[in-house]
Amino acid sequence: MAEINSGPDNNQSGQQVPEEERWAGNCPSESIQAVRQLHLFSQMSDENFAALMRGAYVQNFPPQVDLLTEGERSDFLHVLISGSVDLFASWNGKDACLATMRPVSTFILAATIKDAVYLMSARTLEKSRIVLIPSQDVRAVFDVDNNFARAVVTELAQGYRAVIKTQKDLQLRSSLERLANFLLRQQKRAGGGAVFELDFEKRRLASFLGMTPENLSRAFKGLQPYGVSVDGMQITISNQQDLERFAKPHPLIDDPSS
């Protein structure tokens, strides 16, 4: 619930929230700007946007902080301004990373709109700056601002399609193929050069790709014949063609914009 807020001691293990700031006068207006520029918020009226921000908080979280836990009720819509956040779920002792959020983006919109419990837990990976907008405000504005309501539709449809794509990735490909395609996607995000950085810790990447860290190691070795070499976080793809021929990337799985 509201334990995320102010003061010390939020979250189950006595977590700690530094640098909270209310949106009154003096606060970091770059964050407000970043939120406003998201498609989700860019179409709505100034008045309604102001109403949303009136009750919002911006907070900085250290790495490895639990932001919310599956099963809890949705109190805030989250907007990630900087850093990165892991969305995951657990059952019977195991857990699976379902998505990793990068700035600037919004998460747990569906639970907020439906006023339902979270299906996923969230935890910061790095130091992260997050805007928290009270869920009831979001629903109230949703009810009166049609442009916002339409933007919510687009965002949800996008998210829905993204999940379908990761499900196809998981069900239709082997772990080697998943890694190969992930590298190609990451390469494109990084600008397309033959050398680029992995901006994941490898254990996270393993969980994200649905495998164990040990097997990720082996998978990297398994891609060497296709011209992939690894040095720490740095990846080199020396034979683009070979890798693509093996990975067989497909827009209906790997193209994030479709």
Place this chain on the structure above:
Amino acid sequence: MAEINSGPDNNQSGQQVPEEERWAGNCPSESIQAVRQLHLFSQMSDENFAALMRGAYVQNFPPQVDLLTEGERSDFLHVLISGSVDLFASWNGKDACLATMRPVSTFILAATIKDAVYLMSARTLEKSRIVLIPSQDVRAVFDVDNNFARAVVTELAQGYRAVIKTQKDLQLRSSLERLANFLLRQQKRAGGGAVFELDFEKRRLASFLGMTPENLSRAFKGLQPYGVSVDGMQITISNQQDLERFAKPHPLIDDPSS
């Protein structure tokens, strides 16, 4: 996949439509009623609903007909009135069943609203009655009818959460656990008695649960110690407690209404 077809060669290459009926005057008004009663369509104005129906078709399809193929552009929003439809995806020779639709429900809403290509293919499992509403009409009405736009949000959020649940099911459970939980869900849908019918062909069920038909057979045997017995399509759960203790059903995965 198109070779499965019966009767007169329908499907992507020159689609052909049995028993087509335009929504003019005389047509089956139960279908129109069924559509209107879906939450998605129940909130909109009579006028806009009529506009949607003006361009719509209702069609009966035989079993095993391909309705649409992933990668195609969305031409119609589909509403399943009776029968059942399989949504699946293919890559590199393999294919995976992503969902099975049952009446009365709508499918491929996200692609329709976004005017994007389908991420999944669809095929009838049984003889099915389906209402086809031109996608451009849906988007046009979406732009002018705020109640409809809001209903779309609810529907998408629901769908989004459903996919997340099946992803958790797949990533966090073994095939035995998936089958056990599926049986418990099916039992509940069928009224909760110890004996109930499986309304899936077993090979479909296998694909839906992400395993092979052979392994589904073995999985059924593997559940015998927990009081599950199978006779054709009829399932008997003789020891509810044991099965539940093994399956560990969880609302955040198995409760379709949350």
Place this chain on the structure above:
DNA sequence: TTCGCACCATGACGTAGATCAAGTTCAGCG
């Protein structure tokens, strides 16, 4: 009836990936 054909069951086997148990590398720090 008997043939043919799905669908399903079952056994033998192969493989992908998990698990367990050591190493290895490297950053931080005395």
Place this chain on the structure above:
DNA sequence: CGCTGAACTTGATCTACGTCATGGTGCGAA
């Protein structure tokens, strides 16, 4: 410098599950 601990590698198994091959059991058509 060397110590320590975390992230990563590596190799040796184990296990779940897929694959292949075979045989049974209904059920509709000739």
